[in-house]
Amino acid sequence: MKSLYGLLLPGAALFLSGAGQPATDAKPPIIDVHLHAYESDPRWAERVPNPATGKLLTATTEKSHREATLAELKRHNVVKAVLSNGRDNVEVVDRWKAAAPDLIIPSPGFDGPRQEPQGVPAGGAVRELTTPLPELGALRKDYLAGRFKAMGEIGAVYAGLALDDPKLEPYFALAEELDVPVGVHTGISSPNTPYLGSPRFRAGLGNPRTLEEVLIRHPKLRIYLQHAGYPYLQETKALMLVYPQVYADLAAIDWIIPREEFHDYLRNLMRAGLGKRLMFGSDQMVWPEAIGLAIEGIETADFLSPEQKRDIFYHNAVRFLRMDEKRP
Numbered sequence: 656m657k658s659l660y661g662l663l664l665p666g667a668a669l670f671l672s673g674a675g676q677p678a679t680d681a682k683p684p685i686i687d688v689h690l691h692a693y694e695s696d697p698r699w700a701e702r703v704p705n706p707a708t709g710k711l712l713t714a715t716t717e718k719s720h721r722e723a724t725l726a727e728l729k730r731h732n733v734v735k736a737v738l739s740n741g742r743d744n745v746e747v748v749d750r751w752k753a754a755a756p757d758l759i760i761p762s763p764g765f766d767g768p769r770q771e772p773q774g775v776p777a778g779g780a781v782r783e784l785t786t787p788l789p790e791l792g793a794l795r796k797d798y799l800a801g802r803f804k805a806m807g808e809i810g811a812v813y814a815g816l817a818l819d820d821p822k823l824e825p826y827f828a829l830a831e832e833l834d835v836p837v838g839v840h841t842g843i844s845s846p847n848t849p850y851l852g853s854p855r856f857r858a859g860l861g862n863p864r865t866l867e868e869v870l871i872r873h874p875k876l877r878i879y880l881q882h883a884g885y886p887y888l889q890e891t892k893a894l895m896l897v898y899p900q901v902y903a904d905l906a907a908i909d910w911i912i913p914r915e916e917f918h919d920y921l922r923n924l925m926r927a928g929l930g931k932r933l934m935f936g937s938d939q940m941v942w943p944e945a946i947g948l949a950i951e952g953i954e955t956a957d958f959l960s961p962e963q964k965r966d967i968f969y970h971n972a973v974r975f976l977r978m979d980e981k982r983p
Contacts, residue, residue, distance in 0.1 A: 682732040683965065685950065686972035689808070689838065689881055689906035689936030690724070690736045691764070692751045693717060694743035697852075698941045705942045706845070707910050712941050717747065723943040725755055731950055735978070737838065739764030739808050741940075742784045749802070760976070762805035762838070763797075765789055767814025767822065784852035785814040791825050798833050805976075806830050807838035808881060813848075815855025817865040827873050836877040836976060838904070839866065842885040864890045870898050879934065879975065882907050885920055892927045902975050903929070905967070906936025909952035910945050918956050930963050934972045 693699075699715040714720040728736060739762040740747050752759045766785035797803050806826065811818055818839055830837045841863045848856045863884040870876065879902040884891030895901050903924075908917050924933060935953060939945040953959070953967055973979050 683969065684732055684734040685935060685968045686976070686978075687728070687733050687736040687937050687946065688879065688904050688934045688972055688976075689938045690738045691741050691808075691938065691940055692738055692743075692747045693720060693741040693941065694747040696741065696941055703941070705944065707945070707948055710944075714941070714943060717750075720941065720943070721751055721754060724939060724946070725751075725758070727939075727943045727946045728755075728758065731946060733946065734758070735760055735972075735976075737762055737805050737836075737976075739805075739838075740786070742766075742786050745789075760804045761802065762807060763789060763794065763803055764808045764810065766810040767816045785810075785855075788822065788826070791829065794826075795829060795833075798829075798835060803835075805836045805838065808840055809837065810840040812840055812844070812860040813853040813856050815857065815860070817860050819865050819868045824869075824872075827869055827876060827878075830878075831873040831876040834875075834877065836879070838879050838881050840882065841866075841880045841891070842882040842887060842908075862887050862890055863894045866894060866901075867898075870894075870901070874900070876900070877975065879903055881936065882938070883920070883924065883933070885912070888920060888923055892924065892929070895929055895932060896927065899932075902932040902934055902971065904934045904936035905953070906938035906949070909935075910937070910948035914952065914955065917952055918958070921956055922958055925959070925963070930966060931971060932975075933967050934975060935968045 694717050698712065702711045702715065704711050714723040736758055737760045738748055738751055741764065745763045748761045748763070752761045764786065765788055767788060809823065809826070811820060811823055816822060827837065829835070840861065842861045843858050844856060844861070863880055866878070870878075877900065880891060880894075881904050883903040883905055885908045891903065895903065905921065908920065924930075935949070937946045937949040939949075953964060956964075959967075
């Protein structure tokens, strides 16, 4: 949630040849489908504590944040990562891609159009931090040129838009046409989100059920629910059980919310038979150490078999991202 403040298996090496680095003997490969880059962020100046550990953040510039995050990815043998920009120009993603070309899967992140916040006190006490929707023609050219390989995080909820809002329809249509995987923010966000930069945010907009009409219009769309729709468990299960093309990531909830709560939510998704469509994500935001915390969140789930953990950490994303397919 980008506004939050507060055993290598047989055959896996076949996929790693395209991941840019071999698996180490010590750690199996991991794919992180939810990573963020920032050109600037107000949390840097305020050194906002990690909401899980309480430790003050130490990477407070674009360069230091990128270097610290890439070091954490290498440390944990994350071999591919879907990276989108936060509230900045998407050029920041280009710089991360240049720094780690075999690791980064570049993706533009956006929320919705900028408008003056409604009901904001005089003097602009609330800063609106949403990113505007990109120009569609330019975006198409970027995909055709190979600049981007995925789409999202689409954080429509931060701009007060449900996922079935007509403003987003052209982007889903483009993604389906070009067979681009799309990550959409679902579920809630941090406490006080409407008061801390996203005045149009409403918790109900993150309900995964708002995606259903999009799926009806675009049956070939490769899409995943970021944050696995938390805490909308029943709606998440309903959507994923009816639409087998929908995947989900466990980002943020695998390290921010109480561990027992996360494991209970994950256990329910597994019991529903969705274990082959859950993917690892960190949503590290401005805290690079969150990558290790998120991995720990999965590793400590003692109800998961080693095979199920490897699916979440690696195999499901290989399938969803089609890393096992030879492409020209």
